[in-house]
Amino acid sequence: MSQGQPPKPHMDKYFDLEPITIGEVLETAAVSVGDAPIESSDADAIQAAERRASCGDEGESGGLGDTAQAAASFNATAAQNVHKINISDVLTNAASKLPHDKAVTCEDAEAVKGAELRGRLETVVRPGGVADTMSKAYKVNLQD
16 A cells, blocks of 8 residues: 555454543553552542533532542541552442443543642643543544
């Protein structure tokens, strides 16, 4: 195939992927930064992501966001890292725990980034964390 030719139609079926969802983003963050203790900024990002997945509806009490906030509060008082709750403890199988899920949009990525940054001392999001992964997912979704 020469450089200027588009791919053959029969190849499209192998590259026609579904958009990445918010639930998938949360599960990816569980793998990429799962061993890190959950902080309040992570919990804020998780809450924002859960809210965006449900299209702005307030999530159920006891959902991922509430669990993340409780874990961050616990970690703030835990003396040693070995006793802290990790991100993976909250986000493993996150997609199945969301009452609703949807493809990541630019607005979703920006809202989650803003939520995470409000709770961080640093001016950048956690590499591989929820906001970082949301941003990357949005960019991938743009290409589909």
